[in-house]
Amino acid sequence: MTSVNAPANRATAWESVIGLEVHVQLRTRSKLFSAAPTAFGAAPNTQASVVDLALPGVLPVLNAEALRLAVLFGVAVGGEVAPVCRFDRKNYFYPDLPKGYQVSQLDEPAVRGGRLAIDAEDGPRHIELTRAHLEEDAGKSLHDAYAGQTGIDLNRAGVPLLEVVSEPQLRTPAQAAAYFRALHTLVRYLGISDGNLNEGSMRCDANVSVRRPGAPLGERAEIKNLNSFRFLEKALRFEIDRQVETLEAGGVVRRQTLLYDSARNETRPMRGKELSDDYRYFPDPDLLPVEVTPAMLDEARAALPELPNAKRQRYASEFGMTDYDAGWLVADPHVASYFEAVVAACGKPKAAANWVMGEVAAALRRDERAIGDAPVPPAQLARIIARVADQTISGTAAKGLFETLWRQADATDAEAVDQLIDSQGLRQLSDVNALEALVREVVAANPGQVRQYRAGKAKMLGYFVGQVMKASRGKANPREVNSLLRKALAEP
Amino acid sequence: MVVEGIATLTAARDALAAKAVSAAELARHHLRRIAADRTGSFITVCEERALAEAKAADAAIAEDGQRGLLGVPIAHKDVFCTEGVRTTCASKMLEDFVAPYDATVVAKLKAAGAVLLGKTNMDEFAMGSSTETSHFGATRNPWDLGRVPGGSSGGSAAAVAAGLTPGATGTDTGGSVRHPAAFCGISGLKPTYGRVSRFGLVAFASSLDQGGPMARSVADLRILLRHMEGHDSRDSTSAPMRPTGSSGADKPLTIGVPSEYFEDLDSGIAAPLEEAARTFARLGHRLRAIALPHTAFAVPAYYVVASAEASTNLARFDGVRYGHRAQGVDSMEALYRQSRGEGFGVEVKRRILTGTYALSVGYYDAYYRQAQRVRRLIRQDFLDAFAEVDAILTPVTPCVAFPLGSSEVEGDPTTLYKQDAFTVPASLSGLPALSIPCGATRHPLPVGLQLIGPHFGEDRLLALGEAFQRETDWHLRTPPAVAT
Structure with a gap:
């Protein structure tokens, strides 16, 4: 049983702690490590090269433009751009991950730190960023397209992403949505992403926990793959309520990965996607470290809008x-x-x-x-x-x-x-003589209303303006009409 | 000139240039020998294609004369992708895999006019030192069909030694070109890491894999290398470099002899090595004892690094897009488990498990990170040594070719791993290393020597090898079992 005002009570008794990981699809013509195009909406598997398909013997080559865009982001948020860009392999098996590993950055992200100004209902503030790193997207599993089978579309496989991770400094769902919005605005200003939420160009994972104010951090849950500001806010509201209810009923919040069902407005545990929790990260031996030179930083600073x-x-x-x-x-x-x-x-x-x-x-x-x-x-x-x-x-x-x-x-x-x-004859009638004639006609034709006006019913002025406008078929200059009417009506 | 008299790739090229023989005659001759082969060197023979390429080569030679490798027959280790010809890596996993592209090495040799005879046998996914782990059966050593040819490029080595092809490609991760070259009495070069493109070379261990030439003589290696090397924009680890010269300078050098490589060396190997050292001295070079103190740690470090990389490089073979796919499975996990369980052989599985373990949370620091530290120390040993010497002389293998099946009898895979003791230090350091025959046991079974050079010092190594082979004829000896 929940009383109607319970949420308000909770809000004062509990504090939520939210951190966001936003995957920003970088606006490059080709993929992060292959020459295949990145355009949205092509027929399945038509934008996957032998590299994206992970055929035997193929090798990755870093897209320099993706690195440039990551550097631009780093400069824009005032982060520390890594002088050397290194890539790691994140190993797990899934049918839409062709290599059996995702190339990402573990220990040395392209950007460390930086901050983002947000403007939530409770005022403007800065949210610090933990990091922003480059990684490749996976493909898409189509579970509903074929009965009893799963289709794989590798068009997205290898699309460059910048994963922007915030510090857990967001305190309300509204702040989280404001942060997501601010990031959305920033990446489009920088031109590093088209920011098209409907096409999955920005996807947000939200980590959220609740605690009594001043208490140590609570166990967190991660809500995956939110692609709208509104859903992010609603999912967080639901999840915070769920965690508070769980704790108030004497239960414990478990660390888990959740999906938000917007149709039902609820979060629920995700089926295990990866077969292992140990990603066995290690430096990708196919990609040598890439230097980010002072000249590249200067160029980024000069390119900042x-x-x-x-x-x-x-x-x-x-x-x-x-x-x-x-x-x-x-x-x-x-x-x-x-x-x-x-x-x-x-x-x-x-x-x-x-x-x-x-x-x-x-x-x-x-x-x-x-x-x-x-x-x-x-x-x-x-x-x-x-x-x-x-x-x-x-x-x-x-x-x-x-x-x-x-x-x-x-x-x-x-x-x-x-x-x-x-x-279209829209030119306004501003000629004083012509307008005076109209005003005279209207005043003469409405003696009763004139009396009322002169008796102190000032509101009648609007009636006269309307009549003059009508007589001019809407073309009379209302300001002129106003002043002429006042003058005409004032005459006894 | 009759075809039978053409022993080396250089001779074949010269005969084509002199129009003493046609490319078609050369191709037919080698295809006949392959048809009668008892070593099991080839997995796939491209007869029709070879004859067509030879015919085209003859037309081109008639038009403009011989150039490059026009009309010269070669074979590729079956780890290089070849468009239109299956690339199996000697594994059930890729038994029917046909790549839609040529490896850069394959494309370069094709562009140079070489005629592709076929794809050679190897240890499965290049993991092994005996060419016994092939899904298609073991290759036999032409010097004694009861013995192994070494590995993992055993098919290429045996094919060259048996006169089935004048030259072949191999790949060397921890010794896979040099080891079988020594066991089969031919010449093989592992180039500096980054000299030869890895694009289209099915990866075993990315930070170590390097394609290299295998042939009878060092002069042949030089010709092949010049058509294999070069920066490749499709391989991020490929290096900008000065191309290998058409001949090497013949000047007096200092050759280091590291004591760590000669401790407890079998006398059958030690004696030819000592004789080789004397030959180099006679050629005017100075020999100097040096120390490479971290040598003993190379094998364990190598097996951690190589297996770790292999464990993730081979993750793509999941039965989803190509390769062996288990039938009758009812879940995603079962598809993975059974496809990989059925598709990979024992040694491949062992290395995947070893590598997975080495990269796991809680073990990473003790194994992978530690191995990388050791790797840096070994590399530093060499860099220090090359401050004093121009090249380093060592044995290639701790013993000569051993009998087929003998490595399994022990039941301990690390016995076979010790075969790599002298070859993995150069691999871990990215250094070029040459393996050439320098003697034979009384059996007779060939004995090889290794010359390790500084990074991109191939010209120097080749010049030393060429000089050595002007003084000796070990590289021209033909295995009695296959002499025809």
């Missing part, structure tokens, strides 16, 4: 933006660069932010598109913003114009905006 935190601070100071808006815009590097392109073209950061976070985001969500192929490019949006600013069109007309441009994706230059304004 403006990182999300710096960008966020700059948006706040340069554009006077709220921290929330700045955080929203920098979360995705493609969104940030779209936003910056709009600002560069129209010089209106506030309006640009409102548009990007409002209409653009909504349209992308609705059409399930990436901002990279938004049908309204920054130059067009900037022109729309400029035309609102110079009062050529109204805000309402601008939204309609945006929708039109979004749907007719063929015209992508800024001139198309002005052409549409003309061809």
Whole structure:
């Protein structure tokens, strides 16, 4: 029996300790040790070379680009990049592991230390990294594709991964999700991964234990293979509750590996994948140590783009933006660069932010598109913003114009905006004489409402504005109409 | 010139160049000898393919003359992958395996115009010193068909000695080129680790494996080596290097003689070695006693390192993608257990178990790490010695070829492991080492000498060997049992 408020009580009595291991698929054209391509979604076993298939006699050759990306990550998080990169074999048998071992890095990871800034509900903080090391992915076992048999797809075998391991410094599921998000943002800023969660480009294993505050660490469980921020958070919430319930019922938490079932929102023990717990790690004799030269480090430093935190601070100071808006815009590097392109073209950061976070985001969500192929490019949006600013069109007309441009994706230059304004007659009526005539008509036609207004019912102004807008078929400049109406209605 | 008179690879090449013989005649001659072979040197004979290659070689020779190895017959140890011809490693595990690619060594020799006669027998996965662990049966020594040819490249050594091919490839992890060369009375070279590409060479122990040439004379080795060596971008352990020269400088050198290699040496081996030392002195070289103090630890260190690497290199043979696959199994574990249980022979299993043990948690430090430390000490012994001497002279084997089956009688595999005592130190150190015949017992059974050189010192070793063979004729002697 659990009472309704039990979780709240628990939250104060127990502390959870979480550390994450995130496998980041590096964005290289070919695999970590072979020339086979890494593109997602190809027919099974069409992207596996003789090296990936582990035929007899084949040998690995390190992909220099993968090492470069790992070094770039190390520099970005302020970690210590190993001067010599060494590889080890992790031995275990599984049908989707063709060599019978995975090439990884045990004692000497490519990167040691470093830290990542996160922004959880309880405020910003830094989470220290333990390490980041290079390793190759395994293939995929297809247990459901053939009745009574298991299919093996080795397209993924040998795909380069950077395994980023955090210190166990995360205290809540929300912090863990914020960390995963921050890492996701960072790797895309660095361009070292496409960060595509649906395609498995980033997979997270979460280690979690609970303890009474101040007590030594509890026994931990590992939840494997979480590929969304939301699932990570939900899986951790479930597992923390499970551990607390177990301990409060007088039970013990066992060290185990779990899988999260998102359909049922529960974790459950994983069937033993490896046949052994002893991986018999040893240096891979097929791969000699590779030197990471000072020149490679310099190159990485020079290649560092403006990182999300710096960008966020700059948006706040340069554009006077709220921290929330700045955080929203920098979360995705493609969104940030779209936003910056709009600002560069129209010089209106506030309006640009409102548009990007409002209409653009909504349209992308609705059409399930990436901002990279938004049908309204920054130059067009900037022109729309400029035309609102110079009062050529109204805000309402601008939204309609945006929708039109979004749907007719063929015209992508800024001139198309002005052409549409003309061809659709969206130009705002700002001519004072014409507007005065309309205002006079409306005032004359509504004597009752005029009396009410003059009797002190100020809200009636909205009614008159609406009537003038209607009479102008929506083209009247609302600001002008407002001031003309006030003047007209004030006259006794 | 009649084909029968062509004893060496150099002679075969010269006869082709002089158009005294055709590549087709050479190929047919050797195929006939292989057909009548009683040593069991070959696992697979490529008759049709060899004849076709020879015909093409003759056309090319008629067009532009002989060059490289055009028209010269060779054989590959069955551990090198050959596109279209099965590569078995003398194991049931790979009985029907056909690689879709050529090993770099195979591709290079093919590009040089060599005619492939077939694939030679070996100890299973190159693990052994007698060529008795082959799934296809033991190879016999052409000097005495009741004796072993040494190993693991025993098929290649016996084939060269028996005149079945003028040259062959071998591989040497702990002595597998040098040991059978000595037992069969031919010449063999283990190059510096990194000189010859390992791509397509089915791995036994990656940090030690090295392909090498086997032939009658050192001059033949030089020709073969020049067409096997070279940096290979597909092998990360392949080294950039200066290619082997077409001839070596003949200048007076200091040759070290390490006392550790001569203690308790069988007199049948010691006497020819002493005579060889005198020959080198007569050639103008200086002999100097040296010490290689960690020699005694080489065999145990070697068996730990090599077995550890083998245990994971052979993990890929799991019955899932290729090779032997057990039938009628009902679980993944059973598929592994039975495929490997049925596919591997006793010695391979022994080494996998030994290596797995050496890498296990709790034993790693005591075995694998310790063996690597010993390995560094042995290497340092050599580096120190090469500060004073130009080459090192030692025996190759502690005894001459022993009778078939005698190594098993003991029931103790380490008896056979001691066969490698003189060859594994150079292997652990990555050094080049030459094995050439320098005498015979009264039986007669050949006795070999080993010359170890500094890293990438092949030219020097070959020059010493060539000079020695100008003074002696041990390399030209033909086994009585197979003389035709």
